[in-house]
Amino acid sequence: MNRPLHVKMLRWALSIGVFFLLWEIVGRSGKFISIVPPTVVIPELIEILKEGDILVAARSTLALAATGFVIGAVIGISTGAWMAASPRVAAVLDPIVSASFSVPFAIFIPVISIYLGLEFTAKVVLVVLFNVFIININTATGIREVPAGPKEMARSVETSRVDMYRKVILPWASPHIITGLRLGVGRSVQGAILADLFLRAQALGLFIVDAQGRFDIPRLLAAVFFVTILAAGVMGIARFIEWKILAWKRA
Amino acid sequence: MADTTHREGLATDAAGAPAVVDAAVADAPPSAASRPPPSRLKALLEKKWFLRLVVYGGILLVFQIIAMRQGPFFLPTIPDILAAIVELFAEGYITVMGPTLQQLVVGFFLAMAIAIPLGVLMGRYGFWEDVLAPWVNTIYVTSKESLLPILILIFGLGFGYRVMVVVLFAVFFPIINTAAGIRYVERELRETAEAFATPPWRMVTRVYLPAAAPFIVAGVRMGLAMAIKGMVIAEIWVYIGTGELLTAFTLSPRRLDLYYALATVIIVVAVTANALLKLAEQRLRPYSKLQRQEAV
Numbered sequence: 205m206n207r208p209l210h211v212k213m214l215r216w217a218l219s220i221g222v223f224f225l226l227w228e229i230v231g232r233s234g235k236f237i238s239i240v241p242p243t244v245v246i247p248e249l250i251e252i253l254k255e256g257d258i259l260v261a262a263r264s265t266l267a268l269a270a271t272g273f274v275i276g277a278v279i280g281i282s283t284g285a286w287m288a289a290s291p292r293v294a295a296v297l298d299p300i301v302s303a304s305f306s307v308p309f310a311i312f313i314p315v316i317s318i319y320l321g322l323e324f325t326a327k328v329v330l331v332v333l334f335n336v337f338i339i340n341i342n343t344a345t346g347i348r349e350v351p352a353g354p355k356e357m358a359r360s361v362e363t364s365r366v367d368m369y370r371k372v373i374l375p376w377a378s379p380h381i382i383t384g385l386r387l388g389v390g391r392s393v394q395g396a397i398l399a400d401l402f403l404r405a406q407a408l409g410l411f412i413v414d415a416q417g418r419f420d421i422p423r424l425l426a427a428v429f430f431v432t433i434l435a436a437g438v439m440g441i442a443r444f445i446e447w448k449i450l451a452w453k454r455a
Numbered sequence: 456m457a458d459t460t461h462r463e464g465l466a467t468d469a470a471g472a473p474a475v476v477d478a479a480v481a482d483a484p485p486s487a488a489s490r491p492p493p494s495r496l497k498a499l500l501e502k503k504w505f506l507r508l509v510v511y512g513g514i515l516l517v518f519q520i521i522a523m524r525q526g527p528f529f530l531p532t533i534p535d536i537l538a539a540i541v542e543l544f545a546e547g548y549i550t551v552m553g554p555t556l557q558q559l560v561v562g563f564f565l566a567m568a569i570a571i572p573l574g575v576l577m578g579r580y581g582f583w584e585d586v587l588a589p590w591v592n593t594i595y596v597t598s599k600e601s602l603l604p605i606l607i608l609i610f611g612l613g614f615g616y617r618v619m620v621v622v623l624f625a626v627f628f629p630i631i632n633t634a635a636g637i638r639y640v641e642r643e644l645r646e647t648a649e650a651f652a653t654p655p656w657r658m659v660t661r662v663y664l665p666a667a668a669p670f671i672v673a674g675v676r677m678g679l680a681m682a683i684k685g686m687v688i689a690e691i692w693v694y695i696g697t698g699e700l701l702t703a704f705t706l707s708p709r710r711l712d713l714y715y716a717l718a719t720v721i722i723v724v725a726v727t728a729n730a731l732l733k734l735a736e737q738r739l740r741p742y743s744k745l746q747r748q749e750a751v
Contacts, residue, residue, distance in 0.1 A: 207581050215585035223590075238608030296510045297501040303722075305677070306729035308684040311718050314705040318529075382590055390596045397598040402691065407599070416604040424608070428601050435597035 240422050248424035257411070258427065262434055264407035268324070269389075269396035269438075272331025276392065277385055280336045284343025284384075285369075294344070301344075304337040313402050327399035334395030335388040342384025346377030373407050379453055384447050389442040531712035539716035548700060548713065549720070555686060555696040558614060560619025563682040567675060570626045573658060574633025574674070578667070584634065594629035599685070603692050617689045617696075624685025625678040632674025636667030668739045676732035683725045697721070 217283050224242050231241025287294040287301075313330070320326035350373050358372045374381070400409030408431055415424035499505045515533060522530040531539070543549045566576065576583040577591075610616040640663055648662045664671070690698025697717070704714035 207585065214583045215582065219586040219589065236609060238605070277740070292500065292506055295506050299507065303726050306683070306725045307722050308687040308725060310684060310687040310691055310702055311721055314702045315711070315714060315718075317459050318705055318711075335464040394596075394598045398600045398688070401600055401603075402688075412601060412604055416607075421608065424604055428605055431601040432593070432597045436593045439596045 224233060238421055240425055244422050245425045245429060248422040249429055252423065252426055252430070258408070258430055261407040261411045262430075265396050265400050265409070266393070266434075266438070268327055268399065268407070269331060269392040271324075272328045272395060273335060273388060273392040275328065276332040276335035276388060277339055278340025279332065280384070280388065281343045283336075284381075285307040287340070287349055288347035290345045293324055301337055301341055309333045310398070310402070317403060322404035326403055327396070330399045330403070331392050331395035334398070335391040338389045339381075339384040342380045342387070343377065346380025346384075347373055349377040349380070379450055382449055386442045386446040390435075390439050393438050395436070397431060465734040466687045476722070493615065527711060528709060529711075531715055535712040536715045536719065539710075539712035540719065543713065543716050543720065548717070551700050552697050552720075555617075555690065555698075558617040558696075559621055559682055559686045562686070563625055563679060564609035565618065566622045566625035566678060566682065568628060569622070570629035570674070570678065571633050571671065574630045575637055575663065576670070577630065578634035578637025579659075588634075591627060591630055595631065598624050600688060600692075603689065607693065612693050612695065616693070617686065620689035621682045624688075628677035628681060629671065629674035632670045633667065636670025636674075637663050639670075640666040669736060672732065672736040672739055676736060678731060679728055679732060680725065683721075684729070687721070 227239070228241045228243060230236065231239045231244070283297065287297055296301040309330070312333070316326045316330060321330055354372055354376065355368070358368055363372070397408060400407045401412065402409075408427070412424065412427050412431070415427055519533050520531070522532040527535060573583075573587065578584070579589055603620065606616055606623070610619055644662060644666060645658075648658055653662065687698060687701075690696045691702060691724050692698070695700060701714060701717055704710045704717065730732075
């Protein structure tokens with residue numbers, strides 16, 4: 205916590221260095237045919253980036269994630285707000301929300317294709333299933349934690365219901381909601397990659413499946429490496445945006 | 456037939472409701488007419504179980520009606536699903552879950568054996584925190600599904616692969632939570648123990664772990680949920696075990712009743728396991744408010 209940044213960065217660099225070194229040693233030892241050393245994978249990664257197919261694929265998978273994210277955010281925030289406003293709605297929806305954290309939604313993959321096909325609609329539904337609950341629960345928690353003081357003050361000047369939400373409740377609850385949205389971004393990307401792998405293989409999913417099918421191990425490892433960095437990058441951006449938006453809170 | 460009684464039961468609920476209101480209004484003494492006493496319906500609407508009964512009953516009713524209209528090829532009826540649960544056990548389909556659960560348990564315990572020591576290390580020592588946290592935070596948020604093909608290449612399609620997928624899914628929550636729990640152990644507690652020259656190992660077993668126990672158990676609970684998710688994904692991906700069965704029931708010959716029955720069993724197992732660990736968590740939780748906030 206209180207360690208200077210350069211010490212942290214140095215240790216992190218050391219950690220990455222050790223990781224690549226171990227990977228290289230294991231890869232060269234030839235004990236595992238499937239582990240190709242980074243000196244082969246990194247040039248392959250540069251190669252596929254130059255080809256450009258993987259970037260098109262990434263854009264398509266991210267578009268799916270974004271669509272699912274917007275829908276999930278709208279549903280998550282509105283149901284979360286509704287649950288916070290009405291104890292009855294909360295009573296009804298609570299069991300579903302709390303069960304959602306332990307239910308493996310992947311069991312619905314085989315049946316989703318029966319009702320919704322293997323294309324975009326089915327994939328968006330899967331993404332929404334992945335992100336909606338975390339957004340919902342953060343919104344509900346945030347609104348429930350708005351203290352009574354400001355609400356009573358607003359009521360004393362006869363604030364309308366709309367203004368109450370627009371000017372008091374939502375701003376007050378926004379840190380929670382934004383954190384929920386940030387977590388939702390991660391879930392959306394995860395869900396989109398899962399959908400592109402498990403429903404009809406498309407975009408990044410197809411890229412990986414294709415490399416696996418051709419047994420092109422360097423290409424497969426490079427693709428997985430790319431997907432991991434892409435997802436981490438998107439999460440990093442989301443985290444940064446959250447940090448920027450919530451700057452007022454730290455001041 | 457079970458489905459018709461079910462429907463009738465709900466129909467009476469809906470039809471009976473206005474009658475209850477009328478009776479309550481009629482019973483009210485005239486003096487209180489300006490402000491009628493809360494009716495029995497209103498009292499019922501305050502009850503959680505009643506609200507849930509109405510809404511979930513309604514959903515099941517709609518499910519049943521759609522199932523009856525569209526036929527079993529599209530959606531099985533609720534009695535069919537209940538019968539299929541019996542069939543799952545009677546026909547021995549359920550034995551498929553044996554190896555699945557076995558790999559789940561092995562993977563889960565392996566994950567905990569890795570996660571808790573790592574979490575202690577990260578919570579206790581800044582060096583390990585700096586070295587490991589970026590990995591943990593990165594892999595934890597990225598798509599673990601995309602790592603499946605690599606795990607298959609390394610471990611094949613057998614026991615090792617499924618165990619490793621479970622480990623990969625389950626390991627991160629307990630690491631993060633254990634580290635957070637250890638970090639938040641109160642300073643007074645730590646300093647008191649250190650004043651008695653408590654050796655490092657005893658510090659961990661007698662001070663840190665007990666003090667962080669609620670956090671750790673919360674992490675373990677989330678790890679178990681993730682383990683189950685990982686198991687399902689691993690099996691659906693390569694068509695083995697329970698995952699194969701789930702998929703097979705939706706292909707030809709399509710047996711959606713058996714699919715829904717198996718899905719129900721899996722959900723019940725997952726939710727029950729989670730509930731049991733939640734109970735353990737609440738028991739371990741001390742009354743301090745700081746620790747009641749879950750670390751995520």
